Amino acid sequence: MTTNISSLTNNIKIISNNMQNFSSVSLGIWIEVGSRNEIEDEQGISHLLEHMAFKGTKTRSSKQIALEIENVGGDINASTSVERTNYYVRLLENDLEIGVSILSDIIQNSTFDPNELKKEKSVIFQELAATLDSPDDMVFENFQSAAYHDQPIGRSILGNKETLLNIDSTKLVSYLNKFYHADNIIIVATGAVDHEKLHSLCEKYLSNLDRTDSPKTNIASYRPNEIREIRNIEQAHIIYAFEGCSYHDSQLYVSHVFSNILGGGMSSRLFQNIRENLGLAYSIFSFSSSYKDTGVFGIYSATSPDKVNDYSISVAQEIKNSGSSISEEEIQKAKKQIRAGLLISSENPVARMNQVARQMSIYGKLIEMNEILEKIESINKNHINDFIENTFKPEKMTISALGAISKLDEISKIRRLYE
Known part of the structure; x- marks a missing residue:
């Protein structure tokens, strides 16, 4: 190309x-x-x-x-x-x-x-x-x-x-x-x-478009919070999230690797434990979302109203245990999945177009694919442990819960699960 x-x-x-x-x-x-x-x-x-x-x-x-x-x-x-x-x-x-x-x-x-x-x-x-x-x-x-x-x-x-x-x-x-x-x-x-x-x-x-300055964009500030909306439906939809990485954060690619390990597919830790072993949810995934000056890392799933607190405990345990139990095999698998996704998408003209535009918008320059892949390949268990330690702090937790959530514990009790 x-x-x-x-x-x-x-x-x-x-x-x-x-x-x-x-x-x-x-x-x-x-x-x-x-x-x-x-x-x-x-x-x-x-x-x-x-x-x-x-x-x-x-x-x-x-x-x-x-x-x-x-x-x-x-x-x-x-x-x-x-x-x-x-x-x-x-x-x-x-x-x-x-x-x-x-x-x-x-x-x-x-x-x-x-x-x-x-x-x-x-x-x-x-x-x-x-x-x-x-x-x-x-x-x-x-x-x-x-x-x-x-x-x-x-x-x-x-x-x-x-x-x-x-x-x-x-x-x-x-x-x-x-x-x-x-x-x-x-x-x-x-x-x-x-x-x-x-x-x-x-x-x-x-060429007729004029040059001028745009109004300044307000700097975003992540503020831990909670929002609960009770609805008369069958399930409790829950997001547990923490402050994550902006596009300029040095741990950006670490967050993607850990998200893949934690909740990136059917072989991920959350899917295997929360769904396959415990039967607490049909679908569960983690996400790492970034903006120019802020970002979030979260977990989403929907569970039965009588299992909401078992679900909360299991998610917290999985995250807390990850630091000591993640294997080199899991890290390599996550890297390969991310690498494959990047390379496959770069061969699609629309995906490549979006990737180029996003890089120019965020960084003001294009980043070579090899540079991205080298950063991903350099990630090791110590990087992931540092990310877990710096990210999953109880006081940084935000909860969004919607649906049959009347039995869901108060936020202070859920936050203590991450101490």
């Missing part, structure tokens, strides 16, 4: 990753804005803006946007996360200009028609309803709001009905102007892409 990086006259970064023996191109525009950039009365605006970008521009209707892509056999989509928004297309290499033209059009010339805005809010209300009806989604939404209470990073990406109803076309234009500018944009293409052609097309369609 050949990687090229250049900048437009207005400083927009263009990154291409040519992958041999491909006929298609995956092309994306990343804007450095997500839900954590929103002020309180505009919750959900990043996601709403992403939806509205497909609803028509000054020269294309929503149907024309879809037809231009689908007429050449391509597809178009977008996503909003906590820290960034992405618009992307996949099409054949000879149709690259269509992709650049449409993506540049929707981020510069969307009209935000009031009638379309009203309809799209209704669509998002259905998304909100689906999330509210899903306990395994809501327990994570609640967890985020508890661990980052009263902070933008703790709010739902979808927003809420009250704030969404108050967002009009004028507010969308204002928000777009604040964040959708040259200094806040990255262009990435992977697959059958010629860098010079890509750069020329981006200069043609995106």
Whole structure:
């Protein structure tokens, strides 16, 4: 794979990753804005803006946007996360200009028609309803709001009905102007892409974007907390979590290796003990989630209401015992799984596109795969023991519990299990 990086006259970064023996191109525009950039009365605006970008521009209707892509056999989509928004297309290499033209059009010339805005809010209300009806989604939404209470990073990406109803076309234009500018944009293409052609097309369609400063992002602060929501359902959905690693933490890859060992699959410790040996849950997993300035490490599962405290004890014991009992075989297996996942995903143009964009967003540079693999390979049992000791501190625990949880012990008693 050949990687090229250049900048437009207005400083927009263009990154291409040519992958041999491909006929298609995956092309994306990343804007450095997500839900954590929103002020309180505009919750959900990043996601709403992403939806509205497909609803028509000054020269294309929503149907024309879809037809231009689908007429050449391509597809178009977008996503909003906590820290960034992405618009992307996949099409054949000879149709690259269509992709650049449409993506540049929707981020510069969307009209935000009031009638379309009203309809799209209704669509998002259905998304909100689906999330509210899903306990395994809501327990994570609640967890985020508890661990980052009263902070933008703790709010739902979808927003809420009250704030969404108050967002009009004028507010969308204002928000777009604040964040959708040259200094806040990255262009990435992977697959059958010629860098010079890509750069020329981006200069043609995106050079009019001005350079300006975005509002500063508030620094996130993890704050141990708990949130409990009783619902009349059959199970108790529970997250036990602790402060984890940011993308810049020296223990980032250690957290991934330990997460794989602890709850990364059917052979993991939690799955084998909690499900296979004790029968306390159908599904259980650990997660290590990172942001630019903070992160969390947690365990999620759902269990029967009469087994919630047995479950709590078993999870704590598994974590506490890990430091002394993890074998070299487990460490090597985890490394191999992570290595395989990275290498396999790097051979997928869309996954590679996302990986490149994420690295540029977080680190301002690309990180060679060999460098990542060397860091993972260097991890040993001492690194994992240090991570366990530094992470699983009782006073750093956050609990999110939802459903049939009336029998769940109080947080002080659960925290003592980690002493």
